[in-house]
Amino acid sequence: MKYRAICENHLYSKAYKKGKKAVLPTLAVYVLPDYRKHALMKANPEKKYINRIGLTVGKKIGGAVQRNRAKRILRHAYKEIDTAYGVKTGHLIVLVAREAIGGKKTQDVARDMTRALRKLELI
RNA sequence: GCAACCGAGUGUGCGAUCGCGCGAUAUGUCGCCGAAAGGUAUUAUCGCGAGGAAAGUCCGAGCUUCAUAGGGCAGGAUAACGGAUAACGUCCGCCGAGGGUGACCUCAGGGAAAGUGCAACAGAAAUAGACCGCCGCGUUCUGCGGUAAGGAUGGAAAGGCGAGGUAAGAGCUCACCGGCACGACAGGCGACUGUGUGCAAAUGUAAACCCUAUCCGAAGCAACACCGUAUGGGAAGCGUUUGCCCGACAUAUCUUCCCGGGUGGCAGCGGUAUUUUAUAUACCCAAGCCGUUUGGUAACAAGCGGCGAAGAUAGAUGAUCGCAAGGCGAUUUUCGUCUACAGAACUCGGCUUACAGCUCGUGUUGCAGAC
RNA sequence: UGGGAUGUAGCCAAGUGGUAAGGCACCAGACUUUGACUCUGGCAUUUCGCUGGUUCGAGCCCAGCCAUCCCAG
Numbered sequence: 001m002k003y004r005a006i007c008e009n010h011l012y013s014k015a016y017k018k019g020k021k022a023v024l025p026t027l028a029v030y031v032l033p034d035y036r037k038h039a040l041m042k043a044n045p046e047k048k049y050i051n052r053i054g055l056t057v058g059k060k061i062g063g064a065v066q067r068n069r070a071k072r073i074l075r076h077a078y079k080e081i082d083t084a085y086g087v088k089t090g091h092l093i094v095l096v097a098r099e100a101i102g103g104k105k106t107q108d109v110a111r112d113m114t115r116a117l118r119k120l121e122l123i
Numbered sequence: 124g125c126a127a128c129c130g131a132g133u134g135u136g137c138g139a140u141c142g143c144g145c146g147a148u149a150u151g152u153c154g155c156c157g158a159a160a161g162g163u164a165u166u167a168u169c170g171c172g173a174g175g176a177a178a179g180u181c182c183g184a185g186c187u188u189c190a191u192a193g194g195g196c197a198g199g200a201u202a203a204c205g206g207a208u209a210a211c212g213u214c215c216g217c218c219g220a221g222g223g224u225g226a227c228c229u230c231a232g233g234g235a236a237a238g239u240g241c242a243a244c245a246g247a248a249a250u251a252g253a254c255c256g257c258c259g260c261g262u263u264c265u266g267c268g269g270u271a272a273g274g275a276u277g278g279a280a281a282g283g284c285g286a287g288g289u290a291a292g293a294g295c296u297c298a299c300c301g302g303c304a305c306g307a308c309a310g311g312c313g314a315c316u317g318u319g320u321g322c323a324a325a326u327g328u329a330a331a332c333c334c335u336a337u338c339c340g341a342a343g344c345a346a347c348a349c350c351g352u353a354u355g356g357g358a359a360g361c362g363u364u365u366g367c368c369c370g371a372c373a374u375a376u377c378u379u380c381c382c383g384g385g386u387g388g389c390a391g392c393g394g395u396a397u398u399u400u401a402u403a404u405a406c407c408c409a410a411g412c413c414g415u416u417u418g419g420u421a422a423c424a425a426g427c428g429g430c431g432a433a434g435a436u437a438g439a440u441g442a443u444c445g446c447a448a449g450g451c452g453a454u455u456u457u458c459g460u461c462u463a464c465a466g467a468a469c470u471c472g473g474c475u476u477a478c479a480g481c482u483c484g485u486g487u488u489g490c491a492g493a494c
Numbered sequence: 495u496g497g498g499a500u501g502u503a504g505c506c507a508a509g510u511g512g513u514a515a516g517g518c519a520c521c522a523g524a525c526u527u528u529g530a531c532u533c534u535g536g537c538a539u540u541u542c543g544c545u546g547g548u549u550c551g552a553g554c555c556c557a558g559c560c561a562u563c564c565c566a567g
Contacts, residue, residue: 005437055437064178064466072143072441079142079444106442 006054006092013092015054022116025100026109027072027074028114032092051087054094069078077110081117084121088122 011032019030034058055074074095083085101109120122 054437065464068438068466069441071437072439078141 006052006094010053011092012056019092019094020120022119023098024112024116025098026104026112027098027101027116028096029113029120030094030096031120031122033090051089051091051093052094056094056095056096060099061101067097070101071104072111073101073104073109074113076106077113080106080110081084081114085114087117091122093122 015030015032019032021031022029053075055071057070057074059067061067061070061086078087078093078095088095095113
């Protein structure tokens with residue numbers, strides 16, 4: 001299962017402004033409905049709606065090694081949740097790493113992400 | 124044994140399950156995005172998948188482009204000497220200066236008699252003169268002249284010390300030391316060292332301006348090339364990529380720039396060229412790495428043999444568990460905890476900076492003890 | 495990738511190589527019954543982001559680092 005990334009900067013700023021959000025010490029989640037979901041569904045050979053994921057990891061987290069690690073953990077945690085519960089599709093989801101993510105294990109982040117996604121009624 | 128100095132290396136390992144990027148082969152779709160070029164999608168197997176600094180971007184190159192000879196000024200960089208190197212501001216050797224008992228370490232280390240500037244405070248005076256003192260003369264309450272030996276100031280006061288000399292003094296003269304210079308002699312490729320001869324002018328500062336010598340065209344893979352839109356539209360009159368000047372060349376049917384997409388560049392069981400028709404050869408990749416031999420004090424060079432797959436594009440290595448290794452703490456079965464600095468982005472050679480711990484060298488020095 | 499700027503007291507900052515201006519804040523005192531305002535005084539103690547170097551002498555000059563910020567495509 002592939003996950004498409006959000007590449008457009010304007011979608012990020014839109015998500016911060018208008019999206020629904022849930023904030024926890026390790027991460028923050030912003031969600032927007034995806035207006036291009038039908039086009040993306042047609043492009044997908046499995047003919048299903050998918051979520052587009054965006055990762056935001058700022059300089060506050062640390063150097064390149066720390067930032068890369070934060071991105072991996074976020075991606076892995078999302079994948080675990082998706083396979084376990086099945087996240088509702090057809091959304092833009094922006095995952096923002098916060099400072100407390102440094103030194104945390106994937107399970108901790110996945111637990112926080114689950115709470116955030118429950119609050120946003122995506123699972 | 125203690126305390127040091129120098130150089131070099133390593134940068135946790137193994138296994139299991141799930142997962143990621145790229146390539147190859149097979150399988151599979153004939154769809155979707157796009158105007159086109161092109162991109163993307165299934166599963167399986169195999170292969171490969173971050174560093175010694177990948178970092179800072181401080182130097183030097185390769186590569187690419189700028190239609191077109193060249194030259195000058197400005198500007199920038201470097202600075203003993205000899206060598207190494209593709210090149211360097213790097214490296215090696217050596218000279219000089221400074222530091223350390225020593226092993227050893229540090230040095231932007233050309234020119235201050237080409238010129239200009241600056242040197243606070245103190246001090247009489249800062250590149251030039253006389254405050255105290257000393258001596259001579261005059262006068263009677265302080266003047267004129269000589270003097271840098273003594274005092275005092277300062278980072279620096281026209282070299283130091285002794286003797287001669289003098290009214291008192293002074294390189295004024297002499298010996299020694301120090302300084303500077305040399306078509307001199309000896310050694311060295313050379314910087315330079317030693318000896319000899321001569322000289323008395325010379326405060327410091329060029330990491331102040333400056334002068335001398337040597338070197339430097341510019342921009343950068345977001346370069347650039349190709350494909351498509353497309354015999355497209357728009358702007359400028361220049362242009363050789365910081366400025367100025369001289370000069371040559373080409374033109375308005377010319378030249379340059381801008382407008383929006385993609386691929387290559389980009390990296391290897393591959394690519395290009397030639398020959399042939401599926402293989403062979405050469406080159407690139409790669410001024411690469413490892414081993415070894417020879418030459419050299421060394422940096423390094425040459426020969427021989429072997430190795431050779433990271434190439435993303437919101438940016439690939441993770442998660443969990445177990446075992447092992449090392450350190451620390453409690454304890455002495457064992458338990459807990461920690462394992463640095465840090466992430467390739469066109470490619471190399473250096474420099475600088477960050478770094479837990481560990482290892483190595485018949486390495487070297489000083490001190491103490493024993494023989 | 496290329497280019498540039500800044501760092502001085504808690505804050506804002508000036509500063510030709512020669513004792514580090516000034517304002518706000520703070521502290522002490524005066525004035526007041528008390529406070530505010532005002533006035534007077536103090537406050538950089540080896541120190542100009544850090545480490546070296548040049549110099550008699552460095553906040554200033556030079557080199558290398560560190561941090562923050564900005565610009566171009």
